[in-house]
Amino acid sequence: MDIASAAPELDALAxxxxxxxxxxxxxxxxxxxxxxxxxxxxxxxxVTVAPDYARxxxxxxxxxxxxxxxxxxxxxxxxAANGKLSIMASGTPEAFRKARPALDAMAETVFELGDSAxxxxxxxxxxxxxxGTHIAAMAEAIxxxxxxxxxxxxxxxxIPHCAGTSWMLENRAPHIxxxxxxxxxxxxxxxxxxGIVLDAARASKFAAPITAAALQQFLAASGMGLGREDDxxxxxxxxxxxxxxxxxxxxxx
Amino acid sequence: MDIASAAPELDALAxxxxxxxxxxxxxxxxxxxxxxxxxxxxxxxxVTVAPDYARxxxxxxxxxxxxxxxxxxxxxxxxAANGKLSIMASGTPEAFRKARPALDAMAETVFELGDSAxxxxxxxxxxxxxxGTHIAAMAEAIxxxxxxxxxxxxxxxxIPHCAGTSWMLENRAPHIxxxxxxxxxxxxxxxxxxGIVLDAARASKFAAPITAAALQQFLAASGMGLGREDDxxxxxxxxxxxxxxxxxxxxxx
Numbered sequence: 387m388d389i390a391s392a393a394p395e396l397d398a399l400a401x402x403x404x405x406x407x408x409x410x411x412x413x414x415x416x417x418x419x420x421x422x423x424x425x426x427x428x429x430x431x432x433v434t435v436a437p438d439y440a441r442x443x444x445x446x447x448x449x450x451x452x453x454x455x456x457x458x459x460x461x462x463x464x465x466a467a468n469g470k471l472s473i474m475a476s477g478t479p480e481a482f483r484k485a486r487p488a489l490d491a492m493a494e495t496v497f498e499l500g501d502s503a504x505x506x507x508x509x510x511x512x513x514x515x516x517x518g519t520h521i522a523a524m525a526e527a528i529x530x531x532x533x534x535x536x537x538x539x540x541x542x543x544x545i546p547h548c549a550g551t552s553w554m555l556e557n558r559a560p561h562i563x564x565x566x567x568x569x570x571x572x573x574x575x576x577x578x579x580x581g582i583v584l585d586a587a588r589a590s591k592f593a594a595p596i597t598a599a600a601l602q603q604f605l606a607a608s609g610m611g612l613g614r615e616d617d618x619x620x621x622x623x624x625x626x627x628x629x630x631x632x633x634x635x636x637x638x639x
Numbered sequence: 640m641d642i643a644s645a646a647p648e649l650d651a652l653a654x655x656x657x658x659x660x661x662x663x664x665x666x667x668x669x670x671x672x673x674x675x676x677x678x679x680x681x682x683x684x685x686v687t688v689a690p691d692y693a694r695x696x697x698x699x700x701x702x703x704x705x706x707x708x709x710x711x712x713x714x715x716x717x718x719a720a721n722g723k724l725s726i727m728a729s730g731t732p733e734a735f736r737k738a739r740p741a742l743d744a745m746a747e748t749v750f751e752l753g754d755s756a757x758x759x760x761x762x763x764x765x766x767x768x769x770x771g772t773h774i775a776a777m778a779e780a781i782x783x784x785x786x787x788x789x790x791x792x793x794x795x796x797x798i799p800h801c802a803g804t805s806w807m808l809e810n811r812a813p814h815i816x817x818x819x820x821x822x823x824x825x826x827x828x829x830x831x832x833x834g835i836v837l838d839a840a841r842a843s844k845f846a847a848p849i850t851a852a853a854l855q856q857f858l859a860a861s862g863m864g865l866g867r868e869d870d871x872x873x874x875x876x877x878x879x880x881x882x883x884x885x886x887x888x889x890x891x892x
Contacts, residue, residue, distance in 0.1 A: 400725070419640060419848055437787055450804075467678045472801060474801075495800065496794070497797045497800075499789075504788070508784070508787035509784070509793075509794075509797055509798075510787060511787065512787070512794065512803070513803040514803070515779070515783060515803070516777070516780045516798065516808070519772075519776045519780075519849070520773065520803070520805060523768075523769060523773070523850075525850050526768070526848075526850060527765050529845070530768060530836070530840055530845055530850075531761070533840070533845045534690060534761035534765070534839060535757070535761060535765065535840075535845035536752075536765065539764075540752065541765065544727065544752070545762075545765065545769065547750075547767065547768060548770075548806075549713060549726075549770045549807060549808045550765070550766035550768070550769030550773070550806070551769070551805065552769070552773060552805035552808075553801075553802050553805065554803075555805075577681070583783070586783075586786075586787060587663070587783055587786070590783075590787070590881070592877075592881045593749065593877070593878075593880050593881070594783055594843075595729045595782075595852040595854055595856070596776050596849060596852045596854070596856070599848040599851070602848065603848070603849070627845075627846050628843070628846070
């Protein structure tokens with residue numbers, strides 16, 4: 387039985403797709419599921435989207451009697467498989483109540499961020515702003531270190547124990563040390579997610595120069611053809627510009 | 640007895656001053672101590688300076704038979720008082736041997752980074768590059784969050800538990816939440832330290848756009864008259880630009 391046929395029997399539907407365009411198609415397109423759900427069902431929208439989009443989706447669901455929980459997730463594929471996600475959730479008390487069994491199954495941590503859609507997506511945007519910036523800053527620092535005679539392995543022995551560390555540094559810098567760019571999270575995530583951040587910032591007349599600089603580096607990585615590689619490959623932009631040879635790469639890229 | 644009179648009796652001298660200019664004066668100025676030390680003594684240079692300066696100081700010490708350990712420290716005043724510093728050290732084996740009792744008394748962790756002065760300072764520069772960038776990125780994110788309806792206290796409840804966190808975020812964001820800008824580490828540290836980083840980067844033809852963007856925000860904070868406030872006050876640059884009222888501040892700054 388396909389999901390469209392099953393929809394009338396669902397109490398809760400979790401949407402985990404790549405972006406707002408896919409979400410729009412799944413929920414409100416020609417074969418959209420919202421029109422097939424029964425009134426009182428809840429949609430858990432687990433996608434990283436703009437806060438304005440989350441509000442719009444919630445309004446359109448409500449007009450059909452369907453609840454929407456704005457519930458972007460964090461944690462990656464391994465945590466998803468193990469029900470250990472973090473979820474940044476906002477929505478009406480009724481949306482939370484209906485979504486609770488699904489939340490309990492999926493998440494280790496649910497941050498309850500208020501009674502209207504949009505705040506969950508806003509918090510996710512804030513997190514992505516920092517996460518993306520920290521990956522690019524790590525890449526900038528590990529390659530700068532090379533210009534100063536410090537190889538990536540030596541960087542990795544020291545910096546994670548010092549005030550300059552970040553969650554992303556500890557998670558991604560090992561990929562550079564080992565020269566393994568198998569994508570756990572791809573470069574092309576960041577033009578999308580930092581784009582969401584900077585669109586929202588621009589709409590609020592908020593100047594975000596550091597995030598903007600980080601985005602440029604991911605765009606350059608994508609332009610180099612690295613969009614499907616692990617996002618630590620943003621270091622290759624710096625290496626190419628500075629004529630450095632990263633571990634495990636054949637050339638000065 | 641002043642330190643100049645005591646110098647001939649010292650096995651080891653730790654120099655903990657603000658910058659290279661003060662170090663130069665203390666070690667090599669008119670009343671400079673290196674000329675008063677006995678051959679075989681060691682200078683622990685615990686200042687954040689350019690790697691080139693560390694190499695120059697070591698050479699000039701060596702010409703007088705004095706060892707120099709390039710030994711910048713990390714950890715702040717509380718850890719210093721308790722002998723719990725981290726030290727990023729490089730120098731000759733003899734410099735390390737002579738410095739060992741002093742290192743043991745001062746430090747919880749000593750990273751041994753090679754047999755020549757300069758590498759210790761280079762690693763410190765790399766750490767400061769990340770630390771300063773992460774403080775400014777935190778300030779950018781916590782104020783961006785405010786434009787999206789997320790107050791700093793809510794930011795602090797969520798982000799430290801997510802992939803967007805950093806050591807500096809967890810240490811400095813609480814100052815913004817509480818509105819307490821009593822300087823633990825002042826804004827004006829960062830134009831100095833990120834200046835060291837970007838001077839070294841420029842000399843190596845290394846483009847560091849994210850660090851450069853972070854430096855501009857600290858310069859703007861200093862230009863606003865906040866140089867002596869805690870470095871979390873870089874958030875006030877963002878707040879002023881975006882018309883936001885930070886916790887504990889009287890006006891939109």
